[in-house]
Every structure is written in structure tokens, then in C-alpha cells.
Amino acid sequence: MTDIRITEVPKEAGFGDYFALLKPRVMSLVVFTALVGLLVAPATVHPMIALTGILFIALGAGASGALNMWWDADIDRVMKRTRNRPVPAGVVQPGEALGLGLALSGIAVVMLGLATNLFAAGLLAFTIFFYAVVYSMWLKRTTPQNIVIGGAAGAFPPMIGWAVATGGVSLESLFMFALIFMWTPPHFWSLALFMKSDYSDAGVPMLTVTHGRRVTRGHVLAYALLLAPLAVAGAFTGIGGPLYLVVALALNGWLLRGAVRIWRRDEAEAEADRYRVEKGFFRFSLYYLFLHFGAILAEAALKPYGLGGW
Numbered sequence: 032m033t034d035i036r037i038t039e040v041p042k043e044a045g046f047g048d049y050f051a052l053l054k055p056r057v058m059s060l061v062v063f064t065a066l067v068g069l070l071v072a073p074a075t076v077h078p079m080i081a082l083t084g085i086l087f088i089a090l091g092a093g094a095s096g097a098l099n100m101w102w103d104a105d106i107d108r109v110m111k112r113t114r115n116r117p118v119p120a121g122v123v124q125p126g127e128a129l130g131l132g133l134a135l136s137g138i139a140v141v142m143l144g145l146a147t148n149l150f151a152a153g154l155l156a157f158t159i160f161f162y163a164v165v166y167s168m169w170l171k172r173t174t175p176q177n178i179v180i181g182g183a184a185g186a187f188p189p190m191i192g193w194a195v196a197t198g199g200v201s202l203e204s205l206f207m208f209a210l211i212f213m214w215t216p217p218h219f220w221s222l223a224l225f226m227k228s229d230y231s232d233a234g235v236p237m238l239t240v241t242h243g244r245r246v247t248r249g250h251v252l253a254y255a256l257l258l259a260p261l262a263v264a265g266a267f268t269g270i271g272g273p274l275y276l277v278v279a280l281a282l283n284g285w286l287l288r289g290a291v292r293i294w295r296r297d298e299a300e301a302e303a304d305r306y307r308v309e310k311g312f313f314r315f316s317l318y319y320l321f322l323h324f325g326a327i328l329a330e331a332a333l334k335p336y337g338l339g340g341w
């Protein structure tokens with residue numbers, strides 16, 4: 032009789048697995064905000080420079096995702112949402128993720144510097160450092176303010192785009208930074224409300240774990256109250272205009288309505304409808320940011336026709 036032994040053959044990593052290390056879905060919105068920053072800046076940029084600039088910002092953003100996946104593999108292995116990622120699933124080795132993250136970071140920063148300017152390259156390097164080291168390695172596991180302070184990393188990309196075009200900073204690029212910075216807490220905490228036990232299982236001190244859901248609901252509302260007037264005020268900067276104002280008024284009215292609903296609910300209510308309101312608010316947060324930046328882009332696109340801006 033033939034002796035047949037079935038041994039588990041580790042899945043060989045393919046292109047898709049390495050690509051997944053770059054967190055492409057989240058980074059697509061990050062790259063869109065950088066593209067808007069680049070396109071609305073008051074400077075004429077050669078299309079090839081713009082294309083190259085965006086390509087290397089996207090590469091740097093992806094590289095920072097790979098560094099985060101390397102560092103967080105232990106907690107990603109515990110959480111249901113993340114356990115199938117390439118490193119915790121054993122498909123990509125930790126050293127490969129680290130190597131890819133470092134190599135792509137280096138290429139992205141050097142090439143952005145060569146293709147555009149040193150200030151933009153320095154800002155990209157700082158952003159990668161901020162996400163990989165300040166947020167992932169330091170704040171994420173030490174304080175419930177992790178995503179507030181660490182969230183700054185996600186707010187830099189439009190400033191990098193603006194710097195590619197102008198070589199500097201302005202009130203407008205600082206406004207785009209502030210918009211993402213204030214948006215991050217409601218974006219993330221609404222998700223944490225329905226992530227249930229993931230973060231506590233992994234021992235990550237997210238606000239829901241350290242202070243509970245009641246306090247987190249209050250924080251979603253507090254940041255929405257800060258975000259709404261800021262977002263509307265952007266209409267009166269050099270990148271705003273009537274179209275942006277209408278979009279911002281509608282989106283921020285909706286934001287406040289959603290945040291108040293989240294704040295009013297107790298856990299029994301949320302359990303009863305399986306966190307429908309929280310899930311809806313999180314999804315809305317993605318459209319919210321996309322549409323604000325879409326409106327900023329539209330104002331700039333309309334300007335040559337004498338329509339955009341005030």
C-alpha cells in the first residue's frame with residue numbers, strides 16, 4: 032500500500048500579497064488628497080513632474096504601510112479584521128515586509144527629491160517616519176491619544192502635493208492638513224465603536240478600550256463640532272469658493288446629525304441594530320473627505336472658465 036502523507040505547503044507569496052502590504056485601499060484616498068494639493072496649488076507644474084510627484088508620494092505612502100505591517104504583525108495576528116494580512120498569515124516573511132518598506136521609502140524620497148524639490152522630499156520622509164515610528168512604534172501601543180497625534184501623518188499628503196508644486200507651505204495647504212487632522216478622530220473612533228473586542232484582545236489602548244464606548248461617543252461628537260466650522264471656513268481661503276461652500280454646508284450638516292445620533296445612543300440600542308448608525312457614519316466619513324477634496328479640485332478646475340473661487 033502506498034503511504035500518502037499530506038503536509039501543509041506554505042502558500043507562496045505572489046504580487047498581490049506584496050501589493051497588499053502597501054495598504055492600497057486606504058492609501059488611495061491618501062494619494063487623492065495629495066493629488067488635489069498638487070493640482071490646486073498656484074503654480075504651473077509640467078504634467079510629467081506632476082505625474083512623477085504623485086507616483087513617488089504613492090510609493091512612499093505604500094512603503095509606510097509595509098513598515099506598519101512589519102511592526103504590527105503581532106497585534107494584527109490577534110485581531111479578526113487583520114489576521115489574514117500577508118505577514119500574520121505567514122505568506123510574507125517579516126524581514127521581506129521590512130526590506131520592502133525600507134527600500135521603497137528610500138526610492139520614493141530620493142526620487143521625489145530629484146524629480147521635484149528637496150522640501151517636498153523632506154516632508155515625505157518626515158511623514159513616513161511619523162506613521163512608521165511616531166504612530167506605529169510609539170503612540171499606538173502607549174496612549175489612547177494615539178490616533179489624534181499620530182493622525183497628523185495622514186494629514187501631511189496634501190501639503191506634500193502642494194510642496195511639489197510650489198516648494199513651500201501656505202495657509203491653504205495648512206488648511207488641508209487641519210481638515211484631515213480634525214477628521215481622523217471621528218473617522219477612526221466611529222469604526223472602533225463597532226470593532227467590538229478586536230483592540231482589547233490585542234491590548235491596543237484605543238479610546239474604546241481605555242475609556243469605554245460612552246466616552247468615545249462623546250469624543251466623536253466633540254471632534255465633529257470642531258471639524259464642521261473648520262471645514263466650512265475653508266470656503267473663504269484661496270482654494271474655496273461657492274461650490275465648496277455648498278458642498279461643505281451639506282456634508283457638515285450631515286456630519287453633525289450623525290455625530291449627535293452616535294452620541295445619543297447607548298450600547299443596548301447599538302447592539303440591537305448591530306451598530307448600524309456607527310457603521311453608516313464610518314462609511315460616510317470616507318465620502319466626507321473625498322467630497323471635500325473633490326470640491327476643492329472642482330473650484331480650481333472651474334477657475335479658467337471664470338467660475339471657480341470668489
Ligand code: HEM
Nearest residue numbers: 056057060061064178181182185186211215218219222317
Ligand atoms: C491615524 C489615522 C487613521 C487610522 C487609525 C485609521 C484607521 C482605519 C481603519 C482601522 C480602517 C479599517 C479598514 C482597513 O483596515 O482598511 C480604515 C479604513 C479606511 N481609512 Fe482610515 N485611518 C486613519 C487615517 C486615514 C486617512 C488619513 C485616510 C485617507 C486620507 C484614511 C482612509 C481610509 C479609507 C479609504 C478606508 C477604507 C478602506 C477600505 O475600503 O478597505 N484613513 N481606517
Ligand SMILES: CC(C)=CCC/C(C)=C/CC/C(C)=C/COP(=O)(O)OP(=O)(O)O
Nearest residue numbers: 057061091092095099158159162184185188
Ligand atoms: C505619504 C505618506 C507616507 C502617507 C501616509 C499616510 C498615512 C499615515 C496613512 C495612515 C492611515 C492608516 C492606514 C491608518 C491605519 O492605522 P493603523 O495602522 O493603526 O490601522 P490597522 O489596524 O488597520 O493596521
